[in-house]
Amino acid sequence: MILRQFLQDHVLGRRPGSLYVSGAPGTGKTACLSRVLLDCKDKLAGSRTVVLNCMALGSPQSVFPALAQHLGLPVATGRECIRSLEKHLTAKGPMVLLVLDELDQLESKGQDVLYTLFEWPQLPGSRLVLVGLANALDLTDRSLARLGAHPAGSPRLLHFPPYTKEQLTRILQERLGQVAGDPVLDSAALQFCARKVSAVSGDARKALDVCRRAVEVVELEVRGQTLLKPLPGGDSPVSPVPKRVGLLHVSRVLSEVFGDRLAGGSRGAQDTFPLQQKVLLCSLLLLARHSHTREVTLGKLHDTYSQVCRRQQLPAVDQAECLSLVTLLESRGVLEVKRAKEARLAKVSLMLEEAALEHKLQDTALVGSILAQGLH
Ligand SMILES: Nc1ncnc2c1ncn2[C@@H]1O[C@H](COP(=O)(O)OP(=O)(O)O)[C@@H](O)[C@H]1O
Ligand SMILES: [Mg+2]
Structure with missing residues (x-):
């Protein structure tokens, strides 16, 4: 298994390097990596492992302070933060395994965030092993082409084909x-x-x-x-x-x-949320603001969502479909669902800072309008 071998060679073998895992959503990237990390837990105990879901970041640039925080470095911003990370990652110490899930979220103008990250393992004295998981298939071609210029340093590629x-x-x-x-x-x-x-x-x-x-x-x-059930006059129990x-x-x-x-044939709306997911997230955001709590029941969420849809004259999905949408968003790390016996009572909570979420949603006029109208 390539993932296992990669960790073996690089983390345990103390060789800095990077691996870029690509594949369509639902092809098991996150599941496989989590499994491998779990299996290798003991072996990896001697190194530092940081797993970040980039979906939870407010912007591509905030990956740096987030990482600094995980590594226990003083939190700085901008160039200063990058410099302190570079210093840390090239100092003596245990290997650092950094896993970035939903890597697509780090795409930025000029791709400088991705370049910076993928160049780190190539710094002299680096102790970083980087694993990035992305849904976009052409991310490397488009974005990491520049890295190809360093033959020694370009990331290893691993593609997850769709399940048969x-x-x-x-x-x-x-x-x-x-x-x-x-x-x-x-x-x-x-x-x-x-x-x-x-x-x-x-x-x-x-x-x-x-x-x-x-x-x-x-x-x-x-x-x-x-x-x-109660059949009139009937003593026969209801048929199974x-x-x-x-x-x-x-x-x-x-x-x-x-x-x-x-x-x-609507495909590949990977970098943004599909319409219904956006509306659902807006509703969750409104509820969170309105009631000052991050956790709401699915029933309540669906009520608010239906209300928002009515007001925006959008078709609304029913509660069961709403649960599927919520599940999709959960798998992308945006929210968490605590399931209950009855779907209506499942608890949904936002995993992102409100500001970060709003930033991700802010691009459309629709979202602006929903949020501006508030809850009545
Ligand atoms: N080999 C597998 N065995 C069992 N469940 C799997 C397997 N691969 C994926 N899944 C399940 O399928 C869903 C999608 O997988 P996931 O790893 O999140 O996909 P990706 O990260 O590629 O989008 C998850 O619920 C996961 O638990
Ligand atoms: Mg995933």
């Missing part, structure tokens, strides 16, 4: 199998989901979301049936309700999720 149907099937089986008891999804349904998702994107997150959503649909159906998620459920969810998207 077989891999997705295995991932789904494994993840759904963690839920005790009978298989929740019947196997035809599961394979169908894997086949469809692999045909579109190979996005494991999507596949898992589709299954989760299908389970919710079935739960709703079951609840609907139990409401009808179908608890399994079948092909039909999955197929329905799939067409909901992919139906229009397949036709519209």
Whole structure:
């Protein structure tokens, strides 16, 4: 496994270097790296490991103070901060393993942030090993071309291809199998989901979301049936309700999720948030300001979001889809979800500073208008 070998060679072998991991969203970059870090925990104990999700930064430049803070350096700004980091990383000491997830977020004018970071392992006496994870496939070609000029120093590249149907099937089986008891999804349904998702994107997150959503649909159906329960005069217990998620459920969810998207072919809005996610984030931001707390229930969030959509005359998604959106945002490190028995009661909290989030959202007139109107 390349990741493991890279850490072995560079961190344990005390050779500075960099690795650039690319791949479409949901291809397992974050999952694999987390797993490798966990597996190598003991071996890496002698070095310093810093993992930063760049999605949580207010701007590309703020990666430097964030890193300084993690390394326990006095926090400075601008050039001064970069200089103190360079000094620290070329001084004697243990190897420093820096993992930057969602690296796309560091793209800046002239790409100086990325250049600076990827040049560090090449400084004389450097003890930095840098691993960057990015969703954009052409980031290196476009941005790191300049680094190619130093043959010794250009980052190693590792590409994560989309999951195949077989891999997705295995991932789904494994993840759904963690839920005790009978298989929740019947196997035809599961394979169908894997086949469809692999045909579109190979996005494991999507596949898992589709299954989760299908389970919710079935739960709703079951609840609907139990409401009808007391049969007039009947002593026969209600017939056992179908608890399994079948092909039909999955197929329905799939067409909901992919139906229009397949036709519209809207792809690659990676650097910004899709419209509905933006509106949802705005709603969360409004709620956070309004109630001075970072944590709200999904029900409350969905209410506010629906209200905002009405006011902006946008179509609103239902609560189950809202949960899927929230899950997507969670996987990008923007917020955290504490799941509850009932979706409505799940707790959603913002992981970004409000100012940082607003900065990320501020680019559209729509966002400005939603935030300016506030909550009534
Ligand atoms: N090999 C795997 N086994 C089990 N789950 C996986 C595997 N790869 C990815 N996943 C799951 O799929 C989802 C997306 O993976 P993730 O690593 O976040 O993708 P990326 O970082 O490339 O966008 C996560 O929920 C993750 O737990
Ligand atoms: Mg990721």
